Amino acid sequence: MKTFTITLCLTFTSVGFAFADHHGGDDLAKRLDALLAGVSQDDEVQRYEPRMGVRDLTSAASAPGSKTREAYVKLLLERLANDDTHQAAKAWILRQLENVGRSESVPALNRTMGSPFHHLRELARRGLEQNPSEEAGAALRALASTEKDRGTKRALVHSLGQRGDAKAVAVIAEMLGGKDQALRLVSIDALGKIGTGEATKILFDGLDEAKGADATAMANALLESANRLSAHHADKAKPILNELYHGETSAAVKAAALRGLIKADPADADEVILLALQSEESLVRQAAINACRHLSGPSVLPNVLAVKLPDLAPNERAIALAVLGESGDSTVAAQLAESLSKGNQSTEGSVSLIGVLGKLGGVDAATRLLELASLSSDEAVIEAAQVALAVMPGASVGPWLVAATETGDIDARVQAIATLGERGTRDAIPALFAHVDRGPKAIRKASLASLGGFVSSEELPRLMGYLKKGDKDALKAVVQACRQVRDKDKAADAILSGMGPLKPDMKESLLPALGVLGGEKSFATVRSMLSDAVLGKAAMRTLSRWDGVEAGPVFLKLAQNDDTSVTDRTLLLRGLGRLIDQGDGLDAGKRFEWALAGMNAAQRSADKRLFLPVLANVGSRESVETLVGLLGDKELGADAAQAALNAVKKMRGGRRSGRAKQGLLKAVIRSSPDKDVVEEAQKALDKL
Amino acid sequence: MKSLQLTRRDLLKKASALAAPMIVPASVLGKDGTTAPSNRITMGLIGHGLIMGGHRGYHLQRKDVQVIGVCDVYSDRRDKALKQVEKTYADRDGKGKHTGCESYHEFEKLVERKDLDAVVVGTPDHWHAPISVAAMRNGKDVYVEKPMTLTIEEGKVMRDISARYGRILQVGSQQxxxxxxxxxxxxxxxxxxxxxxxxxxxxxxxPQPHNPAEQPIPKGFDYDRWLGPTPWFPYNEERVKGNYGGGWRRFWEYGSRxxxxxxxxxxxxxxxxxxxxxxxxxxxxxxxxxxxxxxxxxxxxxxxxxxxxxxxxxxxxxxxxxxxxxxxxxxxxxxxxxxxxxxxxxxxxxxxxxxSKDHRGNWLDGIRTRKPTICNVxxxxxxxxxxxxxxxxxxxxxxxxxxxxxxxxxxxxxxxxxxxxxxxxxxxxx
Structure with a gap:
């Protein structure tokens, strides 16, 4: 048997997709028989390969334009009819007929439905279900009406439903009156799938009498039919949907029927939804509220929802709030704003309403929100109102806010100014500068803060102009502006050209702003100030925090200079380590090179120690070897061991890196004076 | 002015949170910030293999969710899941015992429950569509693991059913x-x-699919129901086990490999x-x-x-x-x-x-607001x-x-x- 199996496997492998149309009938028969012999083996495990061989033959025969399909199917049918064919082979033949059989296969499948073996009958039924011929439908109908076995009968009815066989309606209808509930349920489902007028009428007429699971199945099947009808025959779908909606059906069915009714007749949507909002079923009320999302034209419903909001159940209120937020209806905003004004909301309720107002936008909403943001005593409400004001849509909101900065309560004016900044309203810039020039102190301060948050590099020179008088609020605005402007080079130009006449303390305060802007010009300016007796220290601090990689070589050069003070060297080396860790635009080789150079430039152990985690983060072979080389160092050994351990953890998997990790861990275990590190390394090694 | 001095970045962060459907109405929340029991989303968990572990843990720690049913064709998995639910809720409520969760062998009985809002379907692929469809027909929202279906036609049916019954569905393609x-x-x-x-x-x-040799069906395992709509094959543990390196996933009958x-x-x-x-x-x-x-x-x-x-x-x-x-x-x-x-x-x-920053949370938000989820049907x-x-x-x-x-x-x-x-x-x- 063993030899036989091996031979078969070789044969199966060679069959594969090699089978093509040019193979003669005899050749094909031989190949199929060899494979079926394999499928017939006693050992289930050995059947797999030959099964795949047969599948490949079927695939080739089923390809478009195949000239061998008929010959191949004929062979399958002959083997199926042969009493000597093993059941396992017959079963697999039936699976093939599912995919490749047509009318010629029907008689054989029909005969197999009389087999004493259940699994063969089941496979034949599948074959008939998938068979595209009218003959297969006729066979299924005949079988369904005569079949005695309950399970098989149900399966046959299901197959007729799957095929959408309109001719089967009468046959299936007969099953509805029987005692077998499972058969009744399958029949109802099948009629729903067939969905012809005749099938639908049978279901519709039966709905009144149906009870329990039958009634539910019938309602679901009718929904399917009505759904199909509503695409082209809304007038025929509506009576069904009305019956399902008003009849004794489940909440889920009622809610679905409601959706169907709205879809079938959008013109009546308002009326239908208004009535549904009064339903006793929560699912229906939820569906009604949600339907307001999809209204096609002007409607009173968003306003109705806004009015009813306080009375809705929590889950319905959540839907209504979401729906209103999406409606974009400014009249709703007025309604909700009024509701907020009544002051009978809880904090969470107010916050939710404010969120919706923020989405709706418009002057009504803005007026109420500005009031809340400036006058409320509830911090959660203030915060929500500020956020909503910042994001609310509406072309009229900007001009309205600008007007609001001019008159009224000082707190509200300040809030309006802050909001203009948050919204980045560029049209407000002249008004805000006017406030800076002429406004009262609080308004002036707020205007500078607001401008700093959104001006572009174009306005920076004007802001810089205020620094000449030592204006600290203006300084904050300039620094803030440097953080957010897009055109960093242009902003740097504005700062550099405006710095000249400033007092030293102002210049010093501006250095971090240059650091934020970055770029070559700023870098050169800060660097040139290193030797300045007054600004030198601030320049060094700024430089050591520089983010661009262009600073790396300068850091190194200065750190290597013996004239650099100990403190400055530490600052520079920290900056270098940070740049290496960030790694932007640096490959592993360059990062290692800088780390090594930094370590060599360090004169104190504490500074050298800075580079141990840096080397671990680099994670290259060279960096890890450097760490291993430091394990014996009296000053650095313990920290190097910890760093090496961390490097191992960061190393990627794989066989080669596994060996490297083992070597590294062993070295750590040998050399580290720290028991905890050794223990951790041993655990890691054991795990490997 | 009662300014909280929010920075622009703070505001934008909060604004993006507002844009997401995270608006929780006050009345949904209890006074201590937890959800009142009557307003929690009631949940059924179906199929307690590998993937359900994460879902179960997630929903059990959500204060706005109450797991009220677990379902599996393996009796031991069902029992373990039920025990975990009972223990978690007993600990949370500071009580010695929790009895509000039922276990089910047949999903049909779970999805029929009128007090159930939603189900998570974590079965093998060949059961995704039948269970999801049954749940949606019963008015439940569904989180179904990926891939959503076993066949293309199943997907069309699920899409139709989801629209017809207005159900929120999230597919577990959580990337x-x-x-x-x-x-x-x-x-x-x-x-x-x-x-x-x-x-x-x-x-x-x-690995290539194969025909594993027949083994006795373990006690407490309803193999026929596990196979469900797929063709019958002899039982073997390899065929049915959940295993990211193989198990049922390697067979064409139960998925698309x-x-x-x-x-x-x-x-x-x-x-x-x-x-x-x-x-x-x-x-x-x-x-x-x-x-x-x-x-x-x-x-x-x-x-x-x-x-x-x-x-x-x-x-x-x-x-x-x-x-x-x-x-x-x-x-x-x-x-x-x-x-x-x-x-x-x-x-x-x-x-x-x-x-969306939280795939499951996005589904729960969808259930509350009826907004489509990030990976809808x-x-x-x-x-x-x-x-x-x-x-x-x-x-x-x-x-x-x-x-x-x-x-x-x-x-x-x-x-x-x-x-x-x-x-x-x-x-x-x-």
Missing amino acids: RSERAFRKACEIVRNGWIGKVHTIYAGLGGF KNGDWGAHHFDIIQWALGKDDSGPVEFIPKGYQGNEHQTHVYADGTKVLRDHPDRNGHMIHFIGEDGTVSVSRGGRLDATPAELVRQSVGPNEIRLYE EIGHRTASICHCSGIAERLGRPIKWDPVKEEIVGDANAARWMDRPRRAPYTIL
Whole structure:
């Protein structure tokens, strides 16, 4: 048997997709028989390969334009009819007929439905279900009406439903009156799938009498039919949907029927939804509220929802709030704003309403929100109102806010100014500068803060102009502006050209702003100030925090200079380590090179120690070897061991890196004076 | 003025939170910030294999969710799940015992419960559609694991049922809720790397399917129901076990092998990036066909997706455009050429994609507000259709053409038969 199996496997492998149309009938028969012999083996495990061989033959025969399909199917049918064919082979033949059989296969499948073996009958039924011929439908109908076995009968009815066989309606209808509930349920489902007028009428007429699971199945099947009808025959779908909606059906069915009714007749949507909002079923009320999302034209419903909001159940209120937020209806905003004004909301309720107002936008909403943001005593409400004001849509909101900065309560004016900044309203810039020039102190301060948050590099020179008088609020605005402007080079130009006449303390305060802007010009300016007796220290601090990689070589050069003070060297080396860790635009080789150079430039152990985690983060072979080389160092050994351990953890998997990790861990275990590190390394090694 | 001095960044962060459906009405919340028991989303968990562990843990720690039913065809898994639910709630409530959760052998009985709001379906793929459909017909919302279906026709039915019954459905292709994947898609969608022409996706492979020898069916395991609508085969543990390296996932009968496993994640992201959530490719070419080195699918504009091409820059998905590339993986890994694209912000007039930071939470938000989820039924169906078409082409050993508008296999009637699979009696109703 063993030899036989091996031979078969070789044969199966060679069959594969090699089978093509040019193979003669005899050749094909031989190949199929060899494979079926394999499928017939006693050992289930050995059947797999030959099964795949047969599948490949079927695939080739089923390809478009195949000239061998008929010959191949004929062979399958002959083997199926042969009493000597093993059941396992017959079963697999039936699976093939599912995919490749047509009318010629029907008689054989029909005969197999009389087999004493259940699994063969089941496979034949599948074959008939998938068979595209009218003959297969006729066979299924005949079988369904005569079949005695309950399970098989149900399966046959299901197959007729799957095929959408309109001719089967009468046959299936007969099953509805029987005692077998499972058969009744399958029949109802099948009629729903067939969905012809005749099938639908049978279901519709039966709905009144149906009870329990039958009634539910019938309602679901009718929904399917009505759904199909509503695409082209809304007038025929509506009576069904009305019956399902008003009849004794489940909440889920009622809610679905409601959706169907709205879809079938959008013109009546308002009326239908208004009535549904009064339903006793929560699912229906939820569906009604949600339907307001999809209204096609002007409607009173968003306003109705806004009015009813306080009375809705929590889950319905959540839907209504979401729906209103999406409606974009400014009249709703007025309604909700009024509701907020009544002051009978809880904090969470107010916050939710404010969120919706923020989405709706418009002057009504803005007026109420500005009031809340400036006058409320509830911090959660203030915060929500500020956020909503910042994001609310509406072309009229900007001009309205600008007007609001001019008159009224000082707190509200300040809030309006802050909001203009948050919204980045560029049209407000002249008004805000006017406030800076002429406004009262609080308004002036707020205007500078607001401008700093959104001006572009174009306005920076004007802001810089205020620094000449030592204006600290203006300084904050300039620094803030440097953080957010897009055109960093242009902003740097504005700062550099405006710095000249400033007092030293102002210049010093501006250095971090240059650091934020970055770029070559700023870098050169800060660097040139290193030797300045007054600004030198601030320049060094700024430089050591520089983010661009262009600073790396300068850091190194200065750190290597013996004239650099100990403190400055530490600052520079920290900056270098940070740049290496960030790694932007640096490959592993360059990062290692800088780390090594930094370590060599360090004169104190504490500074050298800075580079141990840096080397671990680099994670290259060279960096890890450097760490291993430091394990014996009296000053650095313990920290190097910890760093090496961390490097191992960061190393990627794989066989080669596994060996490297083992070597590294062993070295750590040998050399580290720290028991905890050794223990951790041993655990890691054991795990490997 | 009672200013909280929020920074612009703070405000924008909060604003983006507002944009997401996170508005929780006060009356939903109890005074201590927890949800009143009567207002929690009541949940049923179906199929307690590997993947359900995470779902169970997540929903048990949510204060706005109450798990009231667990269901499995393995009695021991069912019992363990029930014990975990009871213990967690007993601890939470400070009581010695919790009795509010029932266990079920048949999902039909669970989804019929009137007090149930939603179910998580974590079964093998061949049960996804039947359970989801039954749940939605009973008015329940559904979180179903990926791929959404076993067949293309099942996807069409699920889409119809979801729309008809107004149910919220989330498919567990959770990469959509990861920042790096969203960013990668925004980079592609906004044309920052130019017109994308080629995409590589790493799916890996399973061992070949096989016929494992028959073993006795373990006590307490309803094997016939586990097989459900799929053809009968003798029991073997290998056939039914949940195992990311194989188990039932390697069999065609219960899924689409790696196409359904990882393809349901990566093809989903590719659909998102290409803006094809309601459409799909037009051709599927199997590996090995006329020397084709990689399984491929092709979109109407010629964009090709190649499976398991090695030049993925060490990533799961690698997009190649005319002006650059973007590569993305789980764990927040995102690379691009030019590199600065990764840090570049989406401009006000550019495409900003649906943002979710918590895939399961996004579903719960959808349940409350009825807003579509980030991976809704249409998206799940379209992605699953790619998985299935790829599998069909592989099994037939020839390319298939697909019409993504009509959702039909074109010009190959026999291949089109694979768009659905006959269901084994008595598990026939979908």
